[in-house]
Amino acid sequence: MKRFSLADAPFDIAPLRESLLDHRAGAYAGFEGRVRDRNEGRPVDSLRYEAYAALAEAEGERILDEAMRRFDIVQARCVHRVGDLALGELAVWVGVSAGHRDAAFAACRWIIDEVKARVPIWKHERYADGVAGWLHPDT
Amino acid sequence: MKRFSLADAPFDIAPLRESLLDHRAGAYAGFEGRVRDRNEGRPVDSLRYEAYAALAEAEGERILDEAMRRFDIVQARCVHRVGDLALGELAVWVGVSAGHRDAAFAACRWIIDEVKARVPIWKHERYADGVAGWLHPDT
């Protein structure tokens, strides 16, 4: 099973979550990142994510494999959208199942942080004032 | 809207999660506690939760209200099952939406910890070896 994937259209979380559950999994932690209506106070109209797909998939898979080794968890997955997204749409989902909640929360948080820091995906925002641009954070 | 409730039958998470989302909510963190097949190494057959319903609902609501004040979040809810549960069934769900992921994760974790510590709900486990009993943790 691939644990990380890119999705070029809206995707359904329910079957993904189901795939993480089994009788050893007493705890499930999930994270969803959605398109907000503003970024640092500036009204956002719409947003587009682009990826270097081959590298993003490889690096995403590496992060999920690392999470499986680092944390006492049962299973973990992550899906990241690419393409045009409307306000409120789901941009990224992380799900982790584990025996206990400590590991589920810690792994879920670690995965989203690593995905944001390492996976070659870029956000292009169009603001209500007509300005648009790529986000290339300093850190 | 009540933020905390008891459920005496299986409940669907999807509409609850939906109720937390709005355009300010860039982040959603969710937690699910499920019935495991073992507790401290002992195979579990089935499980029953009982509550002092009036007090559990009041104390649960108090925890969720506190979370709304303590954390920079948009909305939060929690539902806890009572009655007989089968292996793998959902026992408790917590959902939190927020502008950013720090607050969503922190509030979600805080709520489940407080619910486990403060809400008058008791777990009765039946083990595969026929023994059964109430759990009254020391801490």
Added chain:
Amino acid sequence: MKVTVLYFASLRDAAGCESEQVETAATGLRELYAALRARHGFAFPAERLRVAVDAAFVGWDAPLRDGAEIAFIPPVSGG
């Protein structure tokens, strides 16, 4: 003074009932619990319990009123 006492989980198993009407001369919640513990053989000392009056947590020093609904809350295990 007459109060209603509710029992949950292992306290209910030990008492053999979900609730009972109790005629008591106790002057406080601690004294009431001590009497009920002696009668039903509850395992928990008061220090391991919380106490609620009329479906609200109170301190052990809260006054005992006629007609109150009292619950001694053993360590919880939800979640």
Added chain:
Amino acid sequence: MKVTVLYFASLRDAAGCESEQVETAATGLRELYAALRARHGFAFPAERLRVAVDAAFVGWDAPLRDGAEIAFIPPVSGG
């Protein structure tokens, strides 16, 4: 030596193309980037970029091979 260079996000906007074949005499990735930066006016110094060869991250000291597919990765903003 001939390599393919892929551009993403603001580097693609600056280069005006998604990829290009480059005939280069550069002896390493830093030198290659410096040449392309001068040609396309990229804003980022090499220190702010990561670099990938054939869809795998590599260090800036990795060898430059004929036929390689190279991507200079500006700061990412997924999630």
